[in-house]
Amino acid sequence: MSLGADTYRGRAALALPKLAWFRGVANAVIGIAVLVGLWWLGGVAVANNPNMYAFADFAPGPTLSALRDMVGSGEVVGMAWPSLYRVGAGMLIAVAFGVPMGILIGRVAILREITNVPFQFLRMISPLSWMPIAVMVFATWDGAIVFLIAAAAVWPVLFSTAAGVRRIDPAWLKVARNLGANVVHMLFTVILPAIAVDILTGLRLALGVAWVVLVPAEYLGVTSGLGYSINDARDTLDYSRLAAVVVVIGIIGFTLDYLFMLAIKHFNWVRSAD
Amino acid sequence: MMVTRLKDETRIETTTKPVLRPVPGGAHIAVRNLSHTYRKADGRVLDALDFEIQPGAVVALLGRSGCGKSSLLHMLAGLTHPTEGEVIINGNVVRGPSPKWVMMFQAPSLFPWMSVAKNAALGLKFNRRTGEIAKRIPEILDLVDLGPFADRNAQELSGGQQQRVALARSLAPSPEMLLLDEPFSALDAFTRRSLQQDVRRIAKDLGLTLVIVTHDVSEAVIMADRVLVLDANPGRIADDTTISLENDERNASAERFQSEQARLMQIYTDVAHGDAAAPLS
Numbered sequence: 001m002s003l004g005a006d007t008y009r010g011r012a013a014l015a016l017p018k019l020a021w022f023r024g025v026a027n028a029v030i031g032i033a034v035l036v037g038l039w040w041l042g043g044v045a046v047a048n049n050p051n052m053y054a055f056a057d058f059a060p061g062p063t064l065s066a067l068r069d070m071v072g073s074g075e076v077v078g079m080a081w082p083s084l085y086r087v088g089a090g091m092l093i094a095v096a097f098g099v100p101m102g103i104l105i106g107r108v109a110i111l112r113e114i115t116n117v118p119f120q121f122l123r124m125i126s127p128l129s130w131m132p133i134a135v136m137v138f139a140t141w142d143g144a145i146v147f148l149i150a151a152a153a154v155w156p157v158l159f160s161t162a163a164g165v166r167r168i169d170p171a172w173l174k175v176a177r178n179l180g181a182n183v184v185h186m187l188f189t190v191i192l193p194a195i196a197v198d199i200l201t202g203l204r205l206a207l208g209v210a211w212v213v214l215v216p217a218e219y220l221g222v223t224s225g226l227g228y229s230i231n232d233a234r235d236t237l238d239y240s241r242l243a244a245v246v247v248v249i250g251i252i253g254f255t256l257d258y259l260f261m262l263a264i265k266h267f268n269w270v271r272s273a274d
Numbered sequence: 275m276m277v278t279r280l281k282d283e284t285r286i287e288t289t290t291k292p293v294l295r296p297v298p299g300g301a302h303i304a305v306r307n308l309s310h311t312y313r314k315a316d317g318r319v320l321d322a323l324d325f326e327i328q329p330g331a332v333v334a335l336l337g338r339s340g341c342g343k344s345s346l347l348h349m350l351a352g353l354t355h356p357t358e359g360e361v362i363i364n365g366n367v368v369r370g371p372s373p374k375w376v377m378m379f380q381a382p383s384l385f386p387w388m389s390v391a392k393n394a395a396l397g398l399k400f401n402r403r404t405g406e407i408a409k410r411i412p413e414i415l416d417l418v419d420l421g422p423f424a425d426r427n428a429q430e431l432s433g434g435q436q437q438r439v440a441l442a443r444s445l446a447p448s449p450e451m452l453l454l455d456e457p458f459s460a461l462d463a464f465t466r467r468s469l470q471q472d473v474r475r476i477a478k479d480l481g482l483t484l485v486i487v488t489h490d491v492s493e494a495v496i497m498a499d500r501v502l503v504l505d506a507n508p509g510r511i512a513d514d515t516t517i518s519l520e521n522d523e524r525n526a527s528a529e530r531f532q533s534e535q536a537r538l539m540q541i542y543t544d545v546a547h548g549d550a551a552a553p554l555s
Contacts, residue, residue, distance in 0.1 A: 171383035178353060179397040179443070180373045189399070193387045269387035269429075 062240035082224040090149025098157030106165025127152035153206035164198025204260040299481030300329035301450035308359035321508035334498035342509030373447035382440035384428035397447035434465035
């Protein structure tokens, strides 16, 4: 980071003292407390309902104790790792296809016009509706799941990349050409740094969809992962465990999203005009 | 004024023979029978231009909007190809951009994700001369008075400072010619004046050929040794005149500056109103 950027941040911190940070944290705590409170109330209502008391383990108390066991025994890692691997592989495929295709669509008008309708059409098909076809096409369950995640993640990456490329200041390309840039320079010194934030924003959206698609996709034949664990807990009537997996899914999803937000902040070259 | 014209007419006659030898320090430019048409229906933007620019000269292309002066500059830079005719730099026909002739635009268009030093080093990087960056960039940034700003982000600089970075970026690959497309028109008057004088001084010190496109008569008088006044529809050279001012006279308060400015303004107005005598080219 340059000296100037630090000065800027310093100035912003002076203008809005630590109070703002404290307020942000306090409000987040209040929000979480309200959520847990509602959850607890729901648990009490279920426990006192003779028709539903079998589900009382969904309440915060049993759930958090199941979660503590899960984390303590390290079981949570074994559960989450296959899921993270599948999401990672799917996202990687989405990037490998979506970024180059997005750059091409952003740069070449004719390609944009030809692909617009088919891509918008494909985008609107729920990735889960490919499930039966994916199962037939891929030899392994893992392959089918990775495909479903890639099919969900590719569109936000592709469209966000294309939009970023179209927003590139044409003068940057002219300046680069004037200074003797070749195609490789154009791509790695001008285009990719200029659209890094657009790609990451697309990835952040893609992650949101991929993480949602993951759980139902893991209801397929696999015997590992977070989706499988939910199904497994349901079948063994272990509701505290089921609720604990739900919490784990939420925490991991939130953390991944937060990491993308940090990356976007890091690569964002737009300085506020204050 | 007729006298001036006659004199210039003679000069053009005598310099039509190309001087085809590379000149150290600055580029020699010969424009031969250059015409340009964007779309057939619109007719010619530039019509049969024929002129030369000597190495190390500072030449202004002065004309109203739409006279094709900016198109002409793009052709000198090899960014656009003329429909007819050719541009010859140091004896070679221009076929594309080259680090030997670099263009500066109205907007500095710095890359906002890079520091000042990295922006200035782009030309060297693109021409596989990264080994020179460590030595050359600090020198160049000092030359444009931006030494202490090397590590700053380009966006944190004022408009004038950004244009100085653009100047450093253009100078870093050691070009023989700089082409300026109204590069100061977005700046405030004070910043503009100091940049005009600095760019002329730097070009003279380095022996660069400098071609400036402008519609500002005072800019032409401050910076140029020679002014080509362009007529519009189609673009032709309507006048070719010399600004014979010493460097210390190139400020608005000098008496001879004012008389040169008035003379050029008269030529410009005559051309703009179509009162000018038959085009020279």
